[in-house]
């Protein structure tokens with residue numbers, strides 16, 4: 329029986345959407361391999377969130393309830409997760425390949441002596457052999473991979489799985505793991521928290537995103553986008569060029585090395601549509617592109633294209649929408 333362990337990260341008292349996806353993937357895999365899915369939760373509220381992990385398919389949830397694990401610290405998390413892995417010996421360790429998962433996957437697979445595969449979206453079983461599917465070439469194709477080591481770490485691509493519906497009545501077991509993570513292992517310390525986001529809506533959860541790129545010409549361009557986004561109840565996103573220029577915080581970056589988003593509506597303003605940016609919006613339902621260059625690659629992805637200067641389009645669109653929506 330394949331032993332599957334999922335890292336179910338949580339934001340406050342709720343499982344992250346990435347954790348729900350990782351659990352859904354684990355549960356699907358367990359049903360194909362005849363096994364069961366177990367989960368691990370870290371932090372002082374782990375025990376109270378554990379029932380959500382059970383509702384999402386975990387049969388057993390291991391918790392390491394240490395106050396030091398309240399905030400993400402890569403060294404403390406790696407040590408705690410590795411302790412649980414050593415005690416429970418999973419064959420497959422699954423995590424969401426979100427910002428935290430990106431920090432953990434490589435470190436954990438090295439400690440475990442495991443093969444690691446990231447951005448995994450699916451699997452296949454041929455003659456009892458598992459292979460893993462992930463997008464390649466900037467999402468232009470899918471690759472099918474087998475692994476050479478007996479242990480595997482899988483990073484599940486964000487927004488690639490149906491989170492499914494939690495079954496509150498599911499019964500499972502919660503097992504506290506007695507491990508006191510040594511404080512001296514923390515090599516970094518959180519000194520101060522800075523409110524970075526331009527809106528309260530998390531990019532990954534936003535149904536509408538208005539995203540700006542280098543074509544905005546400076547940070548003031550984002551003020552126009554903010555007005556539109558707040559009118560639509562959406563969030564602000566950005567290309568890496570806009571983040572690297574310091575116009576907006578880096579946590580607004582959408583793309584391969586930023587957030588992978590899945591909104592109903594993605595408005596790309598002054599963004600050329602580099603493959604690394606498009607990798608973050610593959611599952612966006614409707615993409616509207618506003619760009620002065622009719623040859624910009626973003627128009628190949630866009631459902632609606634506006635070839636124009638954003639400075640004329642955005643203010644008049646905002647004004648028109650105000651009349652309809654307010």
Ligand SMILES: Cc1cc2nc3c(=O)[nH]c(=O)nc-3n(C[C@H](O)[C@H](O)[C@H](O)COP(=O)(O)OP(=O)(O)OC[C@H]3O[C@@H](n4cnc5c(N)ncnc54)[C@H](O)[C@@H]3O)c2cc1C
Nearest residue numbers: 541542543567568569583584585586598600605620621638
């Ligand atoms: C390993 C790696 C990872 C990367 N990861 C990411 C990532 O996660 N996310 C990401 O975004 N990028 C990423 N990049 C960078 C990516 O390759 C591009 O450089 C970046 O996306 C370009 O940003 P942009 O579209 O804002 O800028 P540009 O490519 O410079 O495009 C600006 C666009 O604005 C248009 N424009 C100019 N003026 C106006 C105007 N007044 N009105 C309307 N349109 C106008 C122009 O026609 C142009 O198309 C990565 C690159 C590498 C190598």
